[in-house]
Amino acid sequence: MAEEKDSIASGRPDRAGVVVFDGSCAMCSRIARFIRERDRHDRFALEPAQSPRGSDICRRCGVEPRDPSTLVLLQDGQCYVRSAAALRIAGGLGFPWALAGAARVVPSPLRDAVYNWVARHRHRLFGR
Numbered sequence: 001m002a003e004e005k006d007s008i009a010s011g012r013p014d015r016a017g018v019v020v021f022d023g024s025c026a027m028c029s030r031i032a033r034f035i036r037e038r039d040r041h042d043r044f045a046l047e048p049a050q051s052p053r054g055s056d057i058c059r060r061c062g063v064e065p066r067d068p069s070t071l072v073l074l075q076d077g078q079c080y081v082r083s084a085a086a087l088r089i090a091g092g093l094g095f096p097w098a099l100a101g102a103a104r105v106v107p108s109p110l111r112d113a114v115y116n117w118v119a120r121h122r123h124r125l126f127g128r
Helices: 002-008 026-038 052-060 082-092 097-105 108-126
Strands: 017-021 044-048 072-075 078-081
Touching: 017 026, 017 052, 017 082, 026 044, 026 108, 044 052, 052 072, 072 082, 078 082, 082 097, 082 108
Parallel strands: 017 044
Antiparallel strands: 017 072, 072 078
16 A cells, blocks of 8 residues: 555655545635645645646545545545545644644534535635
C-alpha cells in the first residue's frame, strides 16, 4: 500500500495525504489556497474533484465525484470525509490551526450536520 500512497501523493512519501475539493466552488478553492499557503512542510497534495485523479479518489472513498460537496482526505490508505477530513487537515498544518482538533469532542453527526449545511449553501454564499 505504501507504493500506492506514494504514487497518489505525487511520489512524495513524506506527504500526509491528498485533499480533494470542489474546484468549481469559490469557497472550496479559497480553502485549498488556504491549505497550500499554510502547509509549510508540503504535506498535502491538492486535487480538484473534477480532475481524473480527484474523481478516482472520490470513488475510492465512496463519494460521488459529480456531486463534490464533500471534502475528502486520503491519508495513509484511509479515507476521511466532511468534518473529519477538515480537522485532520487542520492538524497537519501545525500551530495554531491544529487547535481545531479540539472540535473532535463534538460528536461527528453534529459536526457533519453543520458541514452539510455549509456545503449545501456554499455556491449561494460564496459563488462559483
